[in-house]
Amino acid sequence: MLKFEIIETDNKARTGILTGTHGTSKTPCFMPVATAGAVKGVKWEEIEKSGYSLVLSNIYHLYLRPGIELIEKTGGIHKFTNWNGLILTDSGGFQVFSLGDLMKLTEEGVYFRSHIDGSKHFFSPELVVKFEEKIGVDIGMVLDECTPYPATRDYALHSLERTYRWAKRSIEARTSNKTAIFGIVQGGVFEDLRVLSARLTSGLPFDGIAIGGLSVGEPKEDMYNITSLVTPLLPFEKPRYLMGVGKPEDIVVAVEYGVDMFDCVMPTRNARNGTLFTRNGKLNIKSARYKTDERPIDEECDCYTCKNFSRSYLRHLFAAKEINALILNSIHNLHFYGRLLEKIRKAIKGQKFSEFKQEFFANYKVDKDSCYYNL
């Protein structure tokens, strides 16, 4: 049973508390990605220390390895992973639809071959709900057809219609309210289709609504435009989740539109590539300029990495290909995101989100492809 309580609002931005079977999470929140049941390089206790109580996993990955039955047999996803907070699982539709020739879509569901061993499998909306209930996740995402970019208007229309039919089947398939189910808005970059999908999905008795199919290669303008268009059309009282987003600047902007939940591989993946987040923007630890730099990554950061190690040491570990580089970088980046969301919640609470945003963008050097200033 999922409960969502909105605590404060500041224009369209809001703070809230999400209560599921395994705990609560303050919103707006960012969900660290634990694709295979572990946040790469980071321990659960470190996840908690950075302010997270809700993580994301992936049914497609868990289904292939270690298998839904195995997780069920060993007591469910929480016992198996020993993560004692909330878990949301993506259906893995995005991963399945990325398989290209290894995937065949029908009205009934999707046939696909494993990216691991080529074995044949089938996912339907009903099966995905069943898997999510079996392993006992707190929030399960429905199986949707993630519309690729670019796609024709026709394709996007058919795709969102199918996603809607699948959404209804997903709701029919539910057998327990221990696992909440979120619907997903599709429609590509077509405004009218997004409005249609938002209205259709909002009309169904979901526990929350996600905006899917963004951050899939479309221009930043479209991502911001669609998010700002769709978010206010979603039920006010339900949690709103912008899937796969994103950069710190994207999160700040989307919170202003009224989004409550985010997930992205960026903090951990960037960490493994040597890209670290600071209040002033990204920092490439591989750069020779940090060779003898004795400062921490970010002097205002209170993460384990910043409290203990210099840029010089972190650069050395990365150059020497030490696992510890990935670990320490990942801890920092996730902490940065955790603290960012904490600041966002505090700003909304104090009715100062607009000031916060202004200050954030005054300090943070956004990526070149960011269209924030063009909006």
Add this chain to the structure above:
Amino acid sequence: MLKFEIIETDNKARTGILTGTHGTSKTPCFMPVATAGAVKGVKWEEIEKSGYSLVLSNIYHLYLRPGIELIEKTGGIHKFTNWNGLILTDSGGFQVFSLGDLMKLTEEGVYFRSHIDGSKHFFSPELVVKFEEKIGVDIGMVLDECTPYPATRDYALHSLERTYRWAKRSIEARTSNKTAIFGIVQGGVFEDLRVLSARLTSGLPFDGIAIGGLSVGEPKEDMYNITSLVTPLLPFEKPRYLMGVGKPEDIVVAVEYGVDMFDCVMPTRNARNGTLFTRNGKLNIKSARYKTDERPIDEECDCYTCKNFSRSYLRHLFAAKEINALILNSIHNLHFYGRLLEKIRKAIKGQKFSEFKQEFFANYKVDKDSCYYNL
């Protein structure tokens, strides 16, 4: 200034306290390997929790990356790595002599090419001592010629003679007593040469003596035989260090001969290969038999990994190639070694080393190549 105090003895086995510039370590001790200034996959706080206060690093590796000058400039090895305990550095002679064609040995020292970029370098006994003093290690090993296996008696004799001449030059090169210097006994598998080398090395004013050139491919019998022969010939009042050893069973046996210090990549390297240590012997976490095994690696282990995760989950993480598998396995294996040494010290203190050893071998399934029972 290194101080070594022997606290208790139990036949030839002894416990002691080693006090260096950056703290103390109880002996017998095992040194986790931090080749490049980090124990692969494990944080310093976890190293401390497993009872370690002395780690091993490597001058050859640090010299090539990040460089001796850089470490000196950023405040020395302790400040650079933020490890606040004792550090012993191997000279890297073993690594240099493994370079084969990329290495040229002269009486003056050894010319070699970097395994990283092929650049040309030169190490001499004097330079190694200088590097060790520059970065401020607590204990520096002399540059020696690590006699390979197999080697002719003639080769081994010339090699130990050179090692002796270099040992004298190393002592001459010292400029500070903040960095203690250990000599190294060589002589291959030739008993008379080992006796000669032990006597020569013991005659020099070193702070401790190591037995080198074992665990380099020779039969186990030779390793045990040479260690049991050499150890009692070394000065009683100085710490004795068996380099690169070893397996849990090797450590137990060598402690009985009177060895005080050990190092080996085994706990961390095995961890990364999925081999875990338990009180009953090694366990291969990749095995299908652990698929749904909800027990920890070792039910009597109190490490972070065993207190939190099942064999089933660890097997899954390893199969899914998650970094966390390496991290959690490494934490466990180092904890196992840390606890083993703790038990060894306790047994010696209680004059019960012989009972401890008997119990250890009654439970622990030794490797097939171990000759323990043939001794």
